[in-house]
Amino acid sequence: MTSATAGRVRRTTARVRRTGRLRRTALPYLLLLPALLMELLIHLIPMVMGILMSFRQLTQFVIRHWSRAPWTGFDNYSLAVDVNAPVGADLLRSFLTTCQFTLLSVGLCWLIGTSAAVFMQDTFRGRGVLRALFLVPYALPVYAAVITWGFMFQRDNGLVNHVLHDQLGMSGEHTFWLLGDNSFWALLIVSVWKGWPFAFLIVMAALQNIPKELYEAAALDGAGTWQQIRRITLPSIGPVNQVLVLVLFLWTFNDFNTPFVLFGKSAPQAADLISIHIYQASFVTWNFGTGSAMSVLLLLFLLLVTALYLLVTSRGRSKADA
Amino acid sequence: MRRTRAAAAAVVTASLLAAATACGGGSTGDEGGSNTAPKELTYWASNQGPDIAADQATLGPELKKFEERTGIKVKLEVVPWADLLNRILAATASGQGPDVLNIGNTWSSSLQATGALLPWNAENFEAIGGRDRFVESAIGSAGASGQDPAAVPLYSMSYALYYNKKMFREAGIAKPPATWDEMVTTGQKLSKDGKWALGAEGSNLSNNIHQAFVLSRQHGAAFFDQAGKPTFDTPANVEAVKQYVDLMAKDKIIAPGNAEYDKNQSLQDFANNKTAMVLWQSAASSFKAHGMKEGDWGVAPVPVPAGGAPGQGRNTNSMVAGINMAVFKNTDNIDGALRFVKFMTSDEEQKLLNKTYGSIPPVKAAQQDQAFATEDLTVLRTTLGTSAAPLPQVPEESQFETAVGTAVKELFADAAAGRAVTTESVKAKLSKAQQQMAK
Numbered sequence: 001m002t003s004a005t006a007g008r009v010r011r012t013t014a015r016v017r018r019t020g021r022l023r024r025t026a027l028p029y030l031l032l033l034p035a036l037l038m039e040l041l042i043h044l045i046p047m048v049m050g051i052l053m054s055f056r057q058l059t060q061f062v063i064r065h066w067s068r069a070p071w072t073g074f075d076n077y078s079l080a081v082d083v084n085a086p087v088g089a090d091l092l093r094s095f096l097t098t099c100q101f102t103l104l105s106v107g108l109c110w111l112i113g114t115s116a117a118v119f120m121q122d123t124f125r126g127r128g129v130l131r132a133l134f135l136v137p138y139a140l141p142v143y144a145a146v147i148t149w150g151f152m153f154q155r156d157n158g159l160v161n162h163v164l165h166d167q168l169g170m171s172g173e174h175t176f177w178l179l180g181d182n183s184f185w186a187l188l189i190v191s192v193w194k195g196w197p198f199a200f201l202i203v204m205a206a207l208q209n210i211p212k213e214l215y216e217a218a219a220l221d222g223a224g225t226w227q228q229i230r231r232i233t234l235p236s237i238g239p240v241n242q243v244l245v246l247v248l249f250l251w252t253f254n255d256f257n258t259p260f261v262l263f264g265k266s267a268p269q270a271a272d273l274i275s276i277h278i279y280q281a282s283f284v285t286w287n288f289g290t291g292s293a294m295s296v297l298l299l300l301f302l303l304l305v306t307a308l309y310l311l312v313t314s315r316g317r318s319k320a321d322a
Numbered sequence: 323m324r325r326t327r328a329a330a331a332a333v334v335t336a337s338l339l340a341a342a343t344a345c346g347g348g349s350t351g352d353e354g355g356s357n358t359a360p361k362e363l364t365y366w367a368s369n370q371g372p373d374i375a376a377d378q379a380t381l382g383p384e385l386k387k388f389e390e391r392t393g394i395k396v397k398l399e400v401v402p403w404a405d406l407l408n409r410i411l412a413a414t415a416s417g418q419g420p421d422v423l424n425i426g427n428t429w430s431s432s433l434q435a436t437g438a439l440l441p442w443n444a445e446n447f448e449a450i451g452g453r454d455r456f457v458e459s460a461i462g463s464a465g466a467s468g469q470d471p472a473a474v475p476l477y478s479m480s481y482a483l484y485y486n487k488k489m490f491r492e493a494g495i496a497k498p499p500a501t502w503d504e505m506v507t508t509g510q511k512l513s514k515d516g517k518w519a520l521g522a523e524g525s526n527l528s529n530n531i532h533q534a535f536v537l538s539r540q541h542g543a544a545f546f547d548q549a550g551k552p553t554f555d556t557p558a559n560v561e562a563v564k565q566y567v568d569l570m571a572k573d574k575i576i577a578p579g580n581a582e583y584d585k586n587q588s589l590q591d592f593a594n595n596k597t598a599m600v601l602w603q604s605a606a607s608s609f610k611a612h613g614m615k616e617g618d619w620g621v622a623p624v625p626v627p628a629g630g631a632p633g634q635g636r637n638t639n640s641m642v643a644g645i646n647m648a649v650f651k652n653t654d655n656i657d658g659a660l661r662f663v664k665f666m667t668s669d670e671e672q673k674l675l676n677k678t679y680g681s682i683p684p685v686k687a688a689q690q691d692q693a694f695a696t697e698d699l700t701v702l703r704t705t706l707g708t709s710a711a712p713l714p715q716v717p718e719e720s721q722f723e724t725a726v727g728t729a730v731k732e733l734f735a736d737a738a739a740g741r742a743v744t745t746e747s748v749k750a751k752l753s754k755a756q757q758q759m760a761k
Binding site: 063064066085155156174176178266269284285 | 411435436438527577578579584721724727728731735757
């Protein structure tokens with residue numbers, strides 16, 4: 001081989017290597033491109049539009065040409081956070097109600113889901129049927145399930161009062177569940193009923209990965225059931241739990257379907273969750289600008305909470321790894 | 323690696339949250355109607371019958387008839403009430419709406435304010451046979467006064483007092499109450515042994531507004547002043563709303579459970595002989611659907627203040643209820659849309675459709691048909707012609723329905739829970755509703 005030919009071969013080999021490297025580097029981005037494009041179209045562009053709307057005085061008068069609605073700077077935000085005026089005061093009340101509701105709902109969903117998953121680890125007759133039954137609320141269409149709860153909570157003809165009052169004699173008279181303060185508890189019951197099977201499913205999947213030997217060794221060392229749960233089960237499902245709680249938190253805080261189907265477009269004050277409150281501001285009273293500002297504030301709050309949560313849990317994980 | 327993971331988590335989180343909070347829309351230019359698609363139309367009909375399939379069965383043959391006569395195919399979509407207003411708004415924002423649509427007549431001014439609907443000027447009315455073919459009060463609920471209407475009346479309805487003859491017979495009561503004083507005295511005779519005199523839909527915002535509006539008129543008040551500013555918490559309005567809620571709170575002639583009704587449950591109670599009276603619009607077909615037979619119920623005008631008789635002014639006893647037909651301004655078949663409205667408001671179609679839906683034709687000539695001379699419809703027709711008034715025709719009407727309707731709903735909730743409903747508590751709710759309007 002002449003030196004010129006050898007040089008050509010070296011250059012060709014180097015070009016082929018470079019092309020191969022480029023292909024390898026570019027391939028993941030190419031594969032991600034459709035998803036990124038869809039993400040941009042479905043989420044990010046509408047989100048940016050929503051943010052732009054929050055700086056405009058957007059009502060039914062200008063909805064047809066919303067991009068030309070008068071620019072109002074931070075007026076919508078001032079209105080939303082002014083707790084001395086009805087709009088801000090109502091938003092704050094709705095926000096606090098939602099926080100309380102979310103804490104209770106997520107806590108109960110996690111507790112019931114985890115307990116049920118742990119309970120289902122033992123083999124017993126009828127376990128498969130029970131497992132399928134547990135998942136029914138998760139499998140049912142939300143609208144049909146919640147509207148059925150709505151019928152059951154009716155004061156005069158509902159099943160709940162029929163059982164509590166007529167059959168068990170637990171209350172002096174029929175209770176209102178869909179009005180007044182009790183509406184909060186009615187909403188919580190439906191939310192937990194709907195949410196815990198998801199926690200059950202996720203925790204059950206995580207439990208499958210814990211080696212049985214760990215329990216056998218612990219039992220040999222004399223650890224009781226509770227100690228096994230505390231020392232083996234809970235630490236082993238920790239990472240899954242962190243994601244589970246975050247997802248449940250986001251779903252519950254933003255839940256729109258449950259209160260909307262249960263109470264319609266105007267929920268009682270005690271059950272006025274922020275999602276339905278923003279819907280009302282935007283699509284019932286037609287103050288789209290104010291509604292968008294409220295949405296952005298909600299987004300910022302959820303981003304903050306999520307970031308803090310991820311920070312705290314990732315630190316906890318790093319410590320555990322060390 | 324940790325940084326990459328954190329960035330990935332942040333992107334995923336942002337996407338999740340974006341999905342929860344994103345909202346969007348679009349806008350097109352200031353379109354006028356055109357004729358670029360002369361052979362087809364899309365039509366959003368409101369759900370008028372017992373269900374969507376029934377509406378499709380009623381309208382389908384009529385649309386076919388229209389196609390045979392004109393060669394224009396009409397694509398029908400029946401939209402449930404709960405979705406209709408938002409669908410219209412979305413169509414307004416995106417510019418991608420139907421050519422012709424039904425709207426609730428109380429929304430006329432609000433939708434007119436969006437500028438998306440074709441104004442019914444003299445020329446457009448001429449294309450469908452002229453404005454004077456329609457009953458004036460129905461035209462009055464088709465847009466703001468002083469402007470060309472934003473829609474054309476299609477089906478008209480009014481409120482009446484329906485009473486259960488069996489329950490009246492058993493209580494030894496000969497005739498329905500004509501005044502509110504009689505309503506309370508008669509009602510107290512009927513409200514016993516688990517049965518109640520009057521049904522209400524305490525959680526239905528629109529129904530609350532309709533009743534509050536009539537009582538406000540009877541107290542010589544209005545919810546908006548001449549300049550269109552809200553005047554919700556004036557003493558007369560406070561008295562009007564209190565009078566309505568007091569039927570449950572003080573007079574005890576409405577069952578407390580009615581505070582949570584919003585899906586026409588009071589009609590079911592009426593048919594099951596649990597409630598003796600309801601204030602309703604065109605209820606006959608619903609009663610029949612619940613198993614009642616013609617003659618089981620009677621119809622009378624809604625009560626008025628003592629010493630009066632139904633009429634305009636203080637003795638207004640109904641709002642002008644009904645459905646209007648509108649054309650989207652940016653239709654690509656303006657001529658076809660006008661021909662379709664002309665067809666639907668023709669004497670022949672008006673008789674046929676209003677007979678089916680148990681409503682009154684807003685077209686004068688069709689109204690004279692013998693089919694609309696039954697006891698029920700005579701009361702409704704007389705009310706519509708002599709003692710009904712349209713809801714405030716202001717752009718903020720839809721907000722008004724929500725704000726004041728919610729206030730009344732909360733007051734009913736207080737009454738049902740046994741909490742005091744006082745002049746102060748009513749005023750506080752109405753003041754808050756008014757402040758919400760001033761956003």
